[in-house]
Amino acid sequence: GAGVSQSPSNKVTEKGKDVELRCDPISGHTALYWYRQRLGQGLEFLIYFQGNSAPDKSGLPSDRFSAERTGESVSTLTIQRTQQEDSAVYLCASSLAPQRGGYNEQFFGPGTRLTVL
Amino acid sequence: AQKITQTQPGMFVQEKEAVTLDCTYDTSDPSYGLFWYKQPSSGEMIFLIYQGSYDQQNATEGRYSLNFQKARKSANLVISASQLGDSAMYFCAMRGGSEKLVFGKGTKLTVNP
Numbered sequence: 001g002a003g004v005s006q007s008p009s010n011k012v013t014e015k016g017k018d019v020e021l022r023c024d025p026i027s028g029h030t031a032l033y034w035y036r037q038r039l040g041q042g043l044e045f046l047i048y049f050q051g052n053s054a055p056d057k058s059g060l061p062s063d064r065f066s067a068e069r070t071g072e073s074v075s076t077l078t079i080q081r082t083q084q085e086d087s088a089v090y091l092c093a094s095s096l097a098p099q100r101g102g103y104n105e106q107f108f109g110p111g112t113r114l115t116v117l
Numbered sequence: 118a119q120k121i122t123q124t125q126p127g128m129f130v131q132e133k134e135a136v137t138l139d140c141t142y143d144t145s146d147p148s149y150g151l152f153w154y155k156q157p158s159s160g161e162m163i164f165l166i167y168q169g170s171y172d173q174q175n176a177t178e179g180r181y182s183l184n185f186q187k188a189r190k191s192a193n194l195v196i197s198a199s200q201l202g203d204s205a206m207y208f209c210a211m212r213g214g215s216e217k218l219v220f221g222k223g224t225k226l227t228v229n230p
Contacts, residue, residue, distance in 0.1 A: 031216060042121075042208055042220035043162075056215060089160065098216050103150050103169070106218065108162035 002026065004109035006092050012115045013082055021077045021112045025094030030072050033093040033106060043091060049075065050098065082116045089113050119144045119213045121221035129227050130199045137184070138194040138224045140209030149213045151192040153183065156206040156223070165207075168192060199228045 005024045013019050025032050030051045035043040045059040049069040060066070064082075069075040079086055093106040120143040130136040142151065153165040168176045168183045176183045184193040192211075196203055204227050210218040 033217065035218075035220075042222045043210075043218070045217040045219065048215070048217050050216065056217065059217065091162065093162075095216075103167055103212065105164050105167075107164075111160055 004092055004094050004107050006090075006109040006112050008112060009110065010113045010115075012117065014117050015084060016081055018078065018080045019082055019114065021079075021090050021114070023075045023077070023092030023094075023109060025073065025075070025092070026107055028096070029094035029107070030097045031095045031104070031106075032069055032075050033095075034067055034075070034077050035091045035093065037089045037091060037111070039088070046077070046090075079114075082114075084116050087114055087116045119146070119149075119211055119219045121209050121211055121219055123209055123221035123224050125224045126222075127225045127227065129229060130196075132201060132228055132230050133198055135195060135197045136199055136226065138196070138207050138209075138226065140192045140194065140221060142190050142192060142209075142211050144211065144213045146213035149211055151183070151185070152210040152212070152218065153181070153192075153194045154208045154210060154220075155203075156208060158205070162208075166194070196226075201228050201230060204228045 007022045032049045034046040047067045048056040064080045067077045089111040091111045092109045095104040095106045122141045149170045151168045155163040166178045166181045168185045180197045182195045206223045208223045210220045
């Protein structure tokens, strides 16, 4: 079946512009995550959606960052007034609903490489 | 707060030999999970292995095994019989009281022929 897809694969923008990144999770996955990976670094958690619960926004670095999810499907990550330090790969992941005492593998998309000039 | 430390920026191993990638963690959560992911140069994140904090035995998945030492808060990845295709970045991650994963900075593994 189809995996997690993200678009665009690459985005080059000018400082100060707004950008929207899209994530299509695996069908049936109620949990969706956004992470950021700066060059040569590990992944940093940004935001987590689970069903109709309030999202965990604890990783968003500033109020320029926001994300939405429509039901249990597509999510968009929006970065307003982009800065050069926003340049990174933005990865989306999805999983089945969390289970108590266990784990559900997070399946990652290919990422969107954002370059802010 | 949770923290993952990977102290080896780069590792080299000869093909067919075993290699250990180090990972130490810090958390105050009594229940947590530890993960290893592989990231080839193409950029995708590939799940390798999982260890739960209450699991009695070390996890194994094919050529991958996790050397879990709870008292030392370490979760080292052992790759046996290295292959050229194992060359990649390897990330250790943990999940504690929430569903988000906290990642280390990674180790770049190079397998030499």
